[in-house]
Amino acid sequence: MPTPRINKSEQNAPYFITITVIEWLNIFTSKEYFDCLINCLKYCQKNLGLSLYEYVIMTNHIHLVAQAKEGYELSKIISSFKSFTSKEVLKLLKKDNRKHILVILRGLVYGSDMEVGANSFKAVGSDFHVGTRKRGYDKFTLDNFRGTIWQRENYPELIETDKFLQQKADYIYNNPVVKGYVDEPQHYLYSSARNRYLDDDSIIKLDNDIYE
DSSP: OOOOOOOGGGTTSOEEEEEEBGGGOOOOOSHHHHHHHHHHHHHHHHHSOEEEEEEEEOSSEEEEEEEEOTTOOHHHHHHHHHHHHHHHHHHHHHHTTOHHHHHHHTTEEEEEEEEETTEEEEEOOSTTOOOOOHHHHHTOOGGGOOSOSBOSOOOOEEOOSHHHHHHHHHHHHHHHHHTTSOSSGGGOSSBHHHHHHHOOOSSOOOOOGGGO
């Protein structure tokens, strides 16, 4: 089945977008990471023609209801967002010395042919294939990694009806509740539920054109 993509003829239509970390790694685990993503969304709103209607940032993925303004293309906005946030998040991973995350991003999984202390690793085929040995792993630093933290697919779903929009908005609001992070949607800090239920724009101001 072909990977769903944003239709070239509908670049300015609203979409439900899912942006997922490679291997569903739980990278976004502190305020710095969330702020990085929020700041980039704000930049896209201000400079790249993004209209943001709904969002939630989880530990390993993001859901958006978004649209490109006339003269802009949503696929290019999302591509720019992923490129910039990859670079900035990698800087945070380096600062936090989260080397294990980078090893996994490079395509390493537990195996049997590369001994590293009590654990062993083996290289597997991926976009970040590494043929490393024990001493190679020992020398591995975060500076060695160049690439993206995101999966290539964005799974865009064209929003054509008010009913479908509400379904996706409800899904976004309830995502943190289903995961057990909060009891009520509006209690989750990095979600548009706070904007819609509490009229709280302190994290990010949303666009409202789609609801008018």
